[in-house]
Amino acid sequence: MGLANCKECGKLFNSTTSKVCPDCRESEEEKFELVKEYLYENPKSTIEAVVEGTGVERELIIKFMRDQRLEETGIELNHSLNCKRCGAQISSGKFCSSCKNKLISEIDQSNKAEDKEKKKKGSEMFLRDRFKRK
Known part of the structure; x- marks a missing residue:
């Protein structure tokens, strides 16, 4: 177990694998729930509409897609995710x-x-x- 600075707030915390502190992780989870509820009520919304409707940052929504927590079926992509190895367009994940x-x-x-x-x-x-x- 090592000490690390939180990628979001800069606070020092005990880190095993996470790059964000428990407080920021909890905040991120709350934002994910907001996005999930918004998409449930407004399927096929664009990322901009989700940002406007929830107040959640665009980069965080894209991170949820990279982490395979959101998929293209729930959100209208006007931003393309690309495979980190070959560059092909993907709907979620990194590869x-x-x-x-x-x-x-x-x-x-x-x-x-x-x-x-x-x-x-x-x-x-x-x-x-x-x-x-x-």
């Missing part, structure tokens, strides 16, 4: 499905290679130790 699959595949291959290397090193050490005993 398109193609890049997600490629990243998962690359991670799996990397893990398999590491496991193979560990097994190889482990067997060499075992044999070396065995020959030393005789």
Whole structure:
């Protein structure tokens, strides 16, 4: 557990993985609930209409979309989200499905290679130790 400054208010707090303090996170949750209620009552609203109707910042609404808490089906996009890897347009999240699959595949291959290397090193050490005993 380390100390970090809140990305929003600058206050020092105990951080595990979050970049914002508990107070700012609670405030963000309240804003999310406002946006969610607004979209429930006004489906297919534009981002500007949501900003105007709720007072929630445009960047925060886009963050909710990046975090896959809001999807294009609930909000009319006049702002495009792009895949962080290939630049393709996406409705929510950070990566398109193609890049997600490629990243998962690359991670799996990397893990398999590491496991193979560990097994190889482990067997060499075992044999070396065995020959030393005789």
